[in-house]
Amino acid sequence: MENNQKIILSGIQPSGNLTIGHLAGALTNWQQLQDDYQCFYMIADLHTMTIRQEPSVLRDKTMDTIAMYVACGISPEKSTLFVQSHVPAHSQLQWILSCFTGYSECAKMTQFKDKSQAHSDNINVGLFAYPVLMAADILLYQADLVPIGDDQKQHLELTRNVAQRFNYHYSDTFKIPEPFIPKIGARIMSLQEPTKKMSKSDENEKNIIFLTDSDDQIRNKIKRSVTDSGTEIKCADNKPGITNLLTLLSVSTGNSLINIENNFIGKTYGDLKNTTADAIIEFIKPIRNEYEKIKLDKNYLNNIIKDGMEKANKTAFKTLCKVYKKIGLVQL
Ligand code: TRP
16 A cells, blocks of 8 residues: 555755744645655755754754654654655765766756855855755655755756656666645745745844744734835735735635735735734644644654654665666675
């Protein structure tokens, strides 16, 4: 039965606290997919190495992210939750795949170009090869579907190209994965600059609603969020601030945008902010409470990732052996 289930793999970097954007864009979907798919959900700790990390902070964030996955309903019984660096096959396969990836393929990645610009003092080879590590993450598990945000589509396209190239050379080895992009555009934007995606690594915390924020923090951030000129409350390209608040309200209540717009005819931006803050507070509270409880139980968390490590290693090692054999490495 389990073998017929399609496979899902996805991951988030433990480079900051998770935000309402992660909840709306990824974790809610991950949680729903667990019943119908065999899911591997990873903490992409190796991916954070492209930017200098404070070791103790990275360690804490990794455990915090696991606790948050669980608090958001990702079940360690249903899914495999694991830490990327606990599965050596990721790094091992990355090397092989990097020999099947063109220099120019990596050089043209939008994210590489953007990040090289943002960190021009540290354009390292890891940043360049980042999508190849991501390809290894995905291909090791023979994933059918990869839930990702828009910004990762290009990396998945590269994964597919590399996998097809390898399969063509050595016969079928990797499943060719498809991107899974959620139907509804629950894309949460920055609160102060609503034309930019909300990002956990944004330096300005006023831009972000963290899943760990207190009720007061949420209320203050929403109160100070940027709105647009005019008074009408509706989603529009020239109203990115209001669109974002409406999206947040929709995500937090499950109400459709159309319904919400209708409810706000004749009301003020202030009304929208109040209602949105209340809704987010209600939405996040149970998650935050659960997170705080789980976080205290270090044993429980350690057991989850130990179990995940074993399961993930088993699957990944199988693919790695297949690859080693096909390319002619001597195996004993
Ligand atoms: N690169 C992804 C991001 O920054 C995280 C990630 C790493 C990932 N490996 C992955 C996502 C494999 C999906 C599948 O968002």
